[in-house]
Amino acid sequence: MNASNHLIQIWAFVYKNWIITKRSFFTLFEILFWPVVGFFSVGLLTVFLELDLNTRAFILTGIISMSVMQVCQIDVAYSLLYDVWAKSLKHTFIAPIHFVHLLSGPG
Numbered sequence: 393m394n395a396s397n398h399l400i401q402i403w404a405f406v407y408k409n410w411i412i413t414k415r416s417f418f419t420l421f422e423i424l425f426w427p428v429v430g431f432f433s434v435g436l437l438t439v440f441l442e443l444d445l446n447t448r449a450f451i452l453t454g455i456i457s458m459s460v461m462q463v464c465q466i467d468v469a470y471s472l473l474y475d476v477w478a479k480s481l482k483h484t485f486i487a488p489i490h491f492v493h494l495l496s497g498p499g
Contacts, residue, residue: 434455
């Protein structure tokens with residue numbers, strides 16, 4: 393299988409998750425709200441602890457990375473959960489795709 397087929401399969405999951413996410417205000421709000429809350433709360437904690445700038449940058453970079461991972465995990469979980477609710481989970485696992493496509497599509 394060539395690279396363009398892999399990209400098409402990944403894009404199919406991206407498109408499916410985009411359609412699901414844009415219809416649900418709560419999902420979109422949750423994906424955007426909690427990383428912002430984490431960033432500001434940890435940022436204010438670093439100010440309170442009076443850490444130097446390099447340590448603050450290191451910690452805030454870690455928070456941003458953790459938030460990206462959390463959003464990806466939430467997106468994959470919602471994708472599978474919506475498949476379960478729609479009783480179409482078997483279609484996802486029967487499709488001629490690899491697990492990598494499923495994980496890289498929502499993220």
